[in-house]
Amino acid sequence: MDSVVDYFDEMATIWDNAIFHNKVQIREMIKLSDMKEGDKILDVGCGTGVLVDFIREVNKLGEIYEVDCSQKMLNMSRAKNYNDAHITYLKLDIEKGMSGEKFDIIILYNSLAYLKNKIETLEYLARNNLNKGGRIVIFHNYGENQINSSHACGDRRISSAYLPPFENLINSLDKSLFNIYYRSGVVNDYSLILKVCD
Numbered sequence: 573m574d575s576v577v578d579y580f581d582e583m584a585t586i587w588d589n590a591i592f593h594n595k596v597q598i599r600e601m602i603k604l605s606d607m608k609e610g611d612k613i614l615d616v617g618c619g620t621g622v623l624v625d626f627i628r629e630v631n632k633l634g635e636i637y638e639v640d641c642s643q644k645m646l647n648m649s650r651a652k653n654y655n656d657a658h659i660t661y662l663k664l665d666i667e668k669g670m671s672g673e674k675f676d677i678i679i680l681y682n683s684l685a686y687l688k689n690k691i692e693t694l695e696y697l698a699r700n701n702l703n704k705g706g707r708i709v710i711f712h713n714y715g716e717n718q719i720n721s722s723h724a725c726g727d728r729r730i731s732s733a734y735l736p737p738f739e740n741l742i743n744s745l746d747k748s749l750f751n752i753y754y755r756s757g758v759v760n761d762y763s764l765i766l767k768v769c770d
Contacts, residue, residue, distance in 0.1 A: 617683025621649025
């Protein structure tokens with residue numbers, strides 16, 4: 573994890589210019605998540621806070637927890653959103669768990685690939701950090717093959733970050749814990765919304 577943190581610390585100041593974010597896609601996924609005003613949001617691997625403006629379009633005053641392993645990424649998010657009093661910034665490795673805070677929606681945008689224990693982390697978050705009826709929203713700005721290829725051929729510090737085959741991810745999830753609320757096909761080839769079973 574230290575090498576991944578070093579990579580994102582190094583990239584923080586240029587990240588927004590280096591990475592393409594599809595605004596239509598982001599808005600569509602937030603719409604599909606059924607986000608409402610006042611929902612409490614956990615943004616896992618928030619990076620420079622790309623999602624904040626889009627969340628605020630539909631949820632102006634709900635609490636947002638921006639969580640990242642990179643302090644420099646969090647600093648960039650804080651600088652962009654300094655006047656938003658309803659944002660909490662936490663530097664932590666989400667795979668090691670977090671406090672018992674409960675959320676209505678947990679979003680992993682461009683962050684699933686960096687989790688070593690993907691299924692275990694998703695299930696942990698669902699059991700410990702989601703309110704009844706809560707959703708986990710997973711999506712990416714690029715597809716599985718492009719992300720995996722760019723990581724494998726790119727900076728060695730993130731070369732092991734990958735997305736598993738989409739169907740493998742779905743089939744590995746605890747079906748007693750999740751309902752598939754939405755799956756790929758509309759937005760891109762690796763988008764998923766999981767709703768915790770009542």
